[in-house]
Amino acid sequence: MGVLQNPVGTSTTGTGFDVPDMIPASVSIPIMSGDTWHFQVWYRDTAVTSSNSNFSNGLSVTFGNGPQPSMVSIPAGTFSMGSNAASGAPYYGGPVTQPVYNATIGQDFWMGEYEVTQVEYSALMGSNPSGYSGANLPVEKVTWNDAVAYCIALTAQEMALGNMPAGYEYRLPTEAEWEYACRAGTTTEYNVGAELYCADARTYHSMHSGGPYGIIGTIDVGNYSANAFGLYDMHGNVVEWCLDTYSSYSAGAVTDPFVTGGSNRVLRSAWRRNQSPSYSANHIGFRVALAPILAP
Numbered sequence: 001m002g003v004l005q006n007p008v009g010t011s012t013t014g015t016g017f018d019v020p021d022m023i024p025a026s027v028s029i030p031i032m033s034g035d036t037w038h039f040q041v042w043y044r045d046t047a048v049t050s051s052n053s054n055f056s057n058g059l060s061v062t063f064g065n066g067p068q069p070s071m072v073s074i075p076a077g078t079f080s081m082g083s084n085a086a087s088g089a090p091y092y093g094g095p096v097t098q099p100v101y102n103a104t105i106g107q108d109f110w111m112g113e114y115e116v117t118q119v120e121y122s123a124l125m126g127s128n129p130s131g132y133s134g135a136n137l138p139v140e141k142v143t144w145n146d147a148v149a150y151c152i153a154l155t156a157q158e159m160a161l162g163n164m165p166a167g168y169e170y171r172l173p174t175e176a177e178w179e180y181a182c183r184a185g186t187t188t189e190y191n192v193g194a195e196l197y198c199a200d201a202r203t204y205h206s207m208h209s210g211g212p213y214g215i216i217g218t219i220d221v222g223n224y225s226a227n228a229f230g231l232y233d234m235h236g237n238v239v240e241w242c243l244d245t246y247s248s249y250s251a252g253a254v255t256d257p258f259v260t261g262g263s264n265r266v267l268r269s270a271w272r273r274n275q276s277p278s279y280s281a282n283h284i285g286f287r288v289a290l291a292p293i294l295a296p
Helices: 118-125 144-160 175-183
Strands: 011-014 017-020 036-040 059-062 071-074 077-081 101-105 109-112 168-171 239-245 265-268 272-275 289-292
Touching (some): 077 175, 101 175, 109 175, 118 144
Antiparallel strands (some): 011 017, 071 109, 077 101, 239 265, 265 272
């Protein structure tokens, strides 16, 4: 998932990837408040042939007592993933969300109550790439690589503080974890019901007509009602990166689905999209999961 220039962990090989073990049982080099560590995130995917396109910019992280994400406990369970809705307004379904299949999340996990804010991101990463400036606005203009680097840094910091449960890491949610957390037990197209109105989420386009509302920019996280799990802005504000690479859905029940091997990464809000891991825009951000360790 990434490379620490400080030698934490050893290299292992996974299917389709050469993956360093980023989360050892303990951190062999103590992390002290004020220490600066240097990160460069990489992924090696068999579908990508370029030798120099899979690296993030170098990132320097100074550890301290910055803000920590507020996490919500999400219980394990089974849900119907995907949608049979037609393409176009108001649901924007179609082949990318079909077929609907039963997905089981096999272990409890935690999900960020809010999208990662600019104050959280800048405190840990030392920079703020956002186009819309505000401490409690969601961070945006972050690539998938940037989001993964943040999760690695947060894991290292919280491990050093003794706050990490065994076998878990801070990471991006898988697409299945994201949709399960977004739905929060609902079976309608949106977690607020069959329709999504401008009073329900910060959206630029109407989910009814497909035309613009005329609303520009993001808003402080938590301004709209939470879903049944207690998560805010699962619809709207920014589109959120997921851990998986993009592929079509397959029929048949599955437990803990996690897709690797493709070149693009999944984005959800709840529209299903995909982009290159190096892509950024001022409507794209992320939230973190504290969940079982996975290697993308």
